[in-house]
Amino acid sequence: MTSATGRTALELRGVTKRFGTATALDGASLVVRAGTLHAVLGENGAGKTTLMRVAFGMLRPDAGEILVEGTPRRLTSPADAIAAGVGMVHQHFTIVPAMTVAENVALGGRGRYDAAAAAARVRAVAERTGLALDPAAVAGSLGVAAQQRLEIVKALARDARTLILDEPTAVLTPAESRELLGWLRTFVDDGHTVVLVTHRLRDALAFADDVTVLRRGRTAGALGTADATEARLAELVLGEPPPPPAPRGAAAPGAVVARAVGLRVVDARGVERVRGATLEVRAGEILGLAAVEGAGQHELLRALAGRTAASAGTLERPERAGFIPEDRHRDALLLDASLTENVALHGAGARRGLVPWRALGRRTADLLARFDVRAPGPRASARSLSGGNQQKLVVARELAADATPPPLLVAENPTRGLDVRATAAVHERLRAARDAGAAVVVHSTDLDEVLALADRVVAMYGGRVTDVPADREAVGRAMLGLDADPQLDRADRV
Known part of the structure; x- marks a missing residue:
């Protein structure tokens, strides 16, 4: 030093x-x-x-x-x-x-x-x-x-x-x-x-x-x-001693909510990123997706959330799914719109073409208070918030928009840019969604976060998905493709 x-x-x-x-x-x-x-x-x-x-x-x-x-x-x-x-x-x-x-x-x-x-x-x-x-x-x-x-x-x-x-x-x-x-x-x-x-x-x-x-x-x-x-x-x-880690809780997996078989997805440039991925997600569990950058995880998650179409294979998913994207500016927020207008993106509850703005304003104020989103009020623009508070707004909109969570919730780096307190709160909300019966898929570039949250872990390498034990060494090897079958790569190149 x-x-x-x-x-x-x-x-x-x-x-x-x-x-x-x-x-x-x-x-x-x-x-x-x-x-x-x-x-x-x-x-x-x-x-x-x-x-x-x-x-x-x-x-x-x-x-x-x-x-x-x-x-x-x-x-x-x-x-x-x-x-x-x-x-x-x-x-x-x-x-x-x-x-x-x-x-x-x-x-x-x-x-x-x-x-x-x-x-x-x-x-x-x-x-x-x-x-x-x-x-x-x-x-x-x-x-x-x-x-x-x-x-x-x-x-x-x-x-x-x-x-x-x-x-x-x-x-x-x-x-x-x-x-x-x-x-x-x-x-x-x-x-x-x-x-x-x-x-x-x-x-x-x-x-x-x-x-x-x-x-x-x-x-x-x-x-x-x-x-x-x-x-x-x-x-x-x-401003006070940090709280002890929240108890992990036990998962109670139920019926399959989303299933992909032989799924293939290409990116905006026409490059195939997901290459025959097969996985399933059950109600009442958090599925952790571990991957290094470029493994195809972004395209797989967007397909599960209904944001990207598959080029081949089959994908069964519920009509309603929550999505916390990695890039909040590109995919989740209208920066120059008010916080109320951004909350309305999840569904304004309009009747006969009329948007209930007063009710939405009250709902937005409630979300700001419950998720500790620090903003002057519902009429403030999303751009005026700090990056971490923008992220908390996105999480609040997806996890608290309804009395019950969506059947499927896909979260990509949901705590990126968040402080200690906010990260703990997001983890608690994700577990609460699981306990309420949602199927939750979480990807984070922080492997420790994946292992701490997930009830079950899959690793992605070269566009394919592998079930792995929730063990750091095993997950690390799978993320780097050290145990991958070379025959699969050769078959794709033919």
Whole structure:
């Protein structure tokens, strides 16, 4: 870990920020030592992203002071922050998909665009930092991890000395997350400064030098990771000792609710992702689907939920199914619509063409309270919520829209981006749906989460599904295809 430098890279003192009658930050403070990796923790809606947007000049505080490298600054725009040596990688990427890597890096710069100079700049930053990128590649064709590397290169190409990353691992697989965090640690050890916004306590303990915890817009604590424990950080985040894990409960599987036999599904590009998958899901059980990225799990889950048609094979599923998708912005929310309108997407209960908006508003308010979705009210836009609260809204809509759960519930990374308390609440709701008789299918990139939730586990590799014991080693081998029959792959290539 980096030793104390005695210098301050970034400091925010007594920052207050209000949005109408809602107070997002209430005198919050942050001190980041130069040459360190500083983690910012907090529950969803605690004010983490708002504080970082103030530090990057995206939001003007109603009160408080900002110091960059010890000098008071008035940051009225991101351009001011960039000029002061502060860069930011946002949770939701800001790249232009149709442009090349070099064009994205040059975008927003001054002067006339010089393609050769832009490409040389990308190569120079990539070589210096070890972030491999092809300047000529079209940004939209890159994978998620490569798009994130592009966002980092954009910031570093503008000579950022302090780099802020807002929930960078929320969109990454576990392997990609470890790679990114390892790179950040090396980057800091080379003398740079990083502010890492995260909800993952273990990542903060493993990679950060210092931690600041926000709770309901205020600074709840600041300490070095050498003096911290996971239990201590959890208590600071929650404001109380973390509750013990909820009892797992026993499944009582009933009739088959969904069955796939020899199922084949192609993706939007015409590539076959599900290749002869066979499985069944029963009422009153949670089926855990374990898979590494690219195994075909996304297409299989969407087919089970009725969102994608099969190209071959048979699929029996109930007409009504709940679906918690992986990408809430693309598949679950209308960001500029109100929370009430988003809840109405599940079924507005219209009669004679009239939507009962008052009743829907009351129902939305009830969901916000029951699922602890922190929002000004039902009329707020979905875009105004933090990422974690957006996810809680989606979960609330799917799991509490009716007195009884749907016969089939498909959940893909349902706790991605959620804090400790919200994750526990989602797990409880999924188990409650199972206990009420629903057939629940859960996929998570976190294998520990799959094993903790599932009554039965299947693994997916190469587009096929295999029943496996709920044992870490057995599931891991099946996910990597170590026990797969090579004859099947050869047959598909013929």
